[in-house]
Amino acid sequence: MLVMFLARLPLTAMGVTLTLYVVTGLGRGYGAAGLVGTAATLGTALGAPLVGRMIDRYGLRPVVLLCGTVSTAYWLGVPSLPYPALVALALPAGMLVVPVSSLARQVLTAQVPAEQRRSAYSLDTISIESSFMIGPAAAIAVCTQLSPTTAVTGLGIGFAALTVTLYWFDPPVRHQDEQVPTERPPLHNWLTRDLSATLLVAAGALFCLVGTELATLAALRSSGEVAWAGVVIAVMCLASATGGMVHGAVRRPLSQTTLMLLLAVLVIPVGLTTQPWWLLALVLIPTNLACAPTLAATAEQIGALAPARVRGEAMGLLDSATRIGMAIGSPIVGTVLDHAPAAWGFAAAGAGGLVIAAAGPALRRFPVPRPALASPRALRKKCPSEAG
Missing domain, CATH: 1.20.1250.20 (MFS general substrate transporter like domains)
Structure with missing residues (x-):
C-alpha cells in the first residue's frame, strides 16, 4: 500500500500540471488546457479495460514496462511539443497511463482474505485521498516557485521512478492458490x-x-x-x-x-x-x-x-x-x-x-425475459413418442 501511495502521486499531479503548463507556459486559455485534459481523460477511459486485459494475459511486469515507458517519454517530451501535437498525443498517452488504481485493487483482492477486503479497500481509498492532498499541491508549488516546464519534466522523472519501482516490486495480482482457467470466459458470462x-x-x-x-x-x-x-x-x-x-x-x-x-x-x-x-x-x-x-x-x-x-x-x-x-x-x-x-x-x-x-x-430489478413454455398439446404433436 505504501508503494501504491507513492506511485499515485505523479498521477494526481497530472491534471493541474498540464493545465498550468498550457495556460502559463504556452500562453493559451483554460479552454485549450481543458481540451488537452479531455483528450487524456478520454484516452484513460478507453484504455483502462484494455490495459487490464493485458495484465490478465501477460502479467504485471510487461504491462508496467510498456505503460511506464510511454508515460515517461510523453511527459519528458511535453516541453518540446507544439500545442497541436500535445493535444494529438494526449489521447494515446492517456490510453497507456500506468494503471495504479486498478493494480492496487487487483493486488488487494488477490492478497487479502475475503472477510478483510472491506477494510483493505477502505485503507486504499484513504490512501487515494492522501495522495490527492499532496500531489496537486506539490505540483502547484513547483509551477509557481520554479516553472511549469520544471513541473512537467519532474512528472516525467516521477513516472520513470514509478515504473522502476513497480517493475522491481512486482506485487502479485493473483493469489497463488487461486484456480485460474487458461481460457478467458466470454464477456457476457x-x-x-x-x-x-x-x-x-x-x-x-x-x-x-x-x-x-x-x-x-x-x-x-x-x-x-x-x-x-x-x-x-x-x-x-x-x-x-x-x-x-x-x-x-x-x-x-x-x-x-x-x-x-x-x-x-x-x-x-x-x-x-x-x-x-x-x-x-x-x-x-x-x-x-x-x-x-x-x-x-x-x-x-x-x-x-x-x-x-x-x-x-x-x-x-x-x-x-x-x-x-x-x-x-x-x-x-x-x-x-x-x-x-x-x-x-x-x-x-x-x-x-x-x-x-x-x-x-x-x-x-429489471425482469429477465424467459422463453415461453410450449403447451402440452404442442409437445405431444412435436414428440408423440415421448408424450407420457
Whole structure:
C-alpha cells in the first residue's frame, strides 16, 4: 500500500500540471488546457479495460514496462511539443497511463482474505485521498516557485521512478492458490447485470464528486474567498478519510446503494449556506463522510463479482466508469454554474449523480425475459413418442 501511495502521486499531479503548463507556459486559455485534459481523460477511459486485459494475459511486469515507458517519454517530451501535437498525443498517452488504481485493487483482492477486503479497500481509498492532498499541491508549488516546464519534466522523472519501482516490486495480482482457467470466459458470462449496476453507481458517484468540487470553487469565488480553497478541500478529504476508516472498521457497513444515496442527497442542500468559507467547509463534511465508503464498497463489489481470470479487465472497467462520470459531470455542472448561482451547482451535482446511479438498482430489478413454455398439446404433436 505504501508503494501504491507513492506511485499515485505523479498521477494526481497530472491534471493541474498540464493545465498550468498550457495556460502559463504556452500562453493559451483554460479552454485549450481543458481540451488537452479531455483528450487524456478520454484516452484513460478507453484504455483502462484494455490495459487490464493485458495484465490478465501477460502479467504485471510487461504491462508496467510498456505503460511506464510511454508515460515517461510523453511527459519528458511535453516541453518540446507544439500545442497541436500535445493535444494529438494526449489521447494515446492517456490510453497507456500506468494503471495504479486498478493494480492496487487487483493486488488487494488477490492478497487479502475475503472477510478483510472491506477494510483493505477502505485503507486504499484513504490512501487515494492522501495522495490527492499532496500531489496537486506539490505540483502547484513547483509551477509557481520554479516553472511549469520544471513541473512537467519532474512528472516525467516521477513516472520513470514509478515504473522502476513497480517493475522491481512486482506485487502479485493473483493469489497463488487461486484456480485460474487458461481460457478467458466470454464477456457476457461475467459482465452481469449486478456488475454493470455497480459500474453505473461508480459513474454516478464521480459525477457527484467532481460536480461538488466545481460548485465549491464557484461558491468561494463568488464570495471572494478563493484563497481558502485549499483549506476547504483539505477538510473535504479529511472527512472522506474519516468515513473510510469507519466503513472499514464496522461489522455491518452500509450497502453501496445506500452510501451513494447519502453521498448525493447530502450535497444538494449544501448550496443553502456557502458563506463564510469555514461554514461551507462544515456543511460539506456530511456528504464527504460517504465519499470514501462509496468508492470502497464499489471496489469490494467488483472484486467479489469478477472472476480471477478477468479481474484486471473488470477493474479497468471500474476506472473507465469513474472517468466517464467525471467527464460527464464537469461540463454539465459547469454549464449550470455559468448560468446560475453556486447553490444550483451543488443541486445539479447531487441530482445528476442520483440519476446515473439510480440506473444501477433499476438494472438489478429489471425482469429477465424467459422463453415461453410450449403447451402440452404442442409437445405431444412435436414428440408423440415421448408424450407420457
